[in-house]
Amino acid sequence: MKFTKMQGCGNDYVYINCFEENVEDPSALAVKMSNRNYGVGSDGLILICPSDEADFRMRMFNADGSESEMCGNGIRCVGKYVYDRGLTDKTTVSISTLVGIKILELNVIDGAVDTIRVDMGEPVFKAEKIPVSEGGNEIVRKTIQACGENFKFTCLSMGNPHAVTYVENIKDFDVEKYGSVIENDKFFPNRVNVEFVEKVNDNYLKMRVWERGSGETLACGTGTCACVVASVLNGLCGRRTEVELLGGNLMIEWNEENNRVYMTGPARYSFDGVWLA
Known part of the structure; x- marks a missing residue:
């Protein structure tokens, strides 16, 4: 073959x-x-x-x-x-x-x-559509515990489920330790992709990702889109933002007029x- x-x-x-x-x-x-x-x-x-x-x-x-x-x-x-x-x-x-x-x-x-x-496409915020086990039309800064640490997650779907949280030093963060636990948390009935994000400035973010079923990967396109949408909701970046991943950079735009997210890479x-x- x-x-x-x-x-x-x-x-x-x-x-x-x-x-x-x-x-x-x-x-x-x-x-x-x-x-x-x-x-x-x-x-x-x-x-x-x-x-x-x-x-x-x-x-x-x-x-x-x-x-x-x-x-x-x-x-x-x-x-x-x-x-x-x-x-x-x-x-x-x-x-x-x-x-x-x-x-x-x-x-x-x-x-x-x-x-x-x-x-x-458009980001999805309703709990049952992400899906998450509880919540309403928007899940922002939801506290989830992993390995004795509390994380605040913004959850959404970009066609698959994502949970985005923020850390101060992405380079040294133990993605496997925390990502493997959060992926399988009971809050996520279909498991979840976990994005750990560090803000550099209003138009530049750094991200590492734990993908459900694959572990840490060098990049995740839907996850990068979710990262920017979540960061806009949290007031951390603009609607057109570059994201640095372990494997390279992607440019993400969340269009305010049509609510659609565009990824270039x-x-x-x-x-x-x-x-x-």
């Missing part, structure tokens, strides 16, 4: 072109291929599929085999793949996901996609391969 390894800001996935390949059990395959010692090594598996409602369909599986609703870094790589590999000649591409159709604007340089601007190839197992 042919595959392509790609990454967006270091958030790396194995991509399979399902126009050419057949994947019978993507959950099991995600576990095997994502293993960094015995497999390809990745944060998960993404399938590029035909769609009846959009130009393409994306399915995304975490490293533990669980299927996720959306992946911001992953969808940028899908946009680059379908254009660079000749599956489309459009520079505006629609991609179907479990949380609806996303529109990608491809920035093409010398015949190849360099950066991609993704319409990530790179997508890169790592290598092509053949899965013999």
Whole structure:
């Protein structure tokens, strides 16, 4: 089976072109291929599929085999793949996901996609839609305890659930210790992606992320969007803010007129391969 390894800001996935390949059990395959010692090594598996409602369909599986609703870094790589590999000649591409159709604007340089601007949709704040186990139309500065420490979280969905909190020194913060506990807190019935954020100034944030099903990753697109939305709600940044991740930087805009969040960032190839197992 042919595959392509790609990454967006270091958030790396194995991509399979399902126009050419057949994947019978993507959950099991995600576990095997994502293993960094015995497999390809990745944060998960993404399938590029035909769609009846959009130009393409994306399915995304975490490293533990669980299927996720959306992946911001992953969808940028899908946009680059379908254009660079000749599956489309459009520079505006629609991609179907479990949380609806996303529109990608491809920035093409010398015949190849360099950066991609993704319409990530509107943030969702209602408790039952995130979901969280209690709350109303907005969960801001909710106290959750982990490992004897209290954290104040702002919770929202960007197609998948996010909990955003703030720390003073992101570089030395123990993301694994606290993220692994908060991910599975009873407040989050479907588990949660946890974003730890340090404010640099009104238009620049630093973020590290613990992704449900994958652990700490170098970047998370939906998480970066959630980080900026939460920071606006907490009065910590402007609506157009750059976010520094372990794997690179993303520019996020929360448009005040249409309430939609836009993410701009790179997508890169790592290598092509053949899965013999």
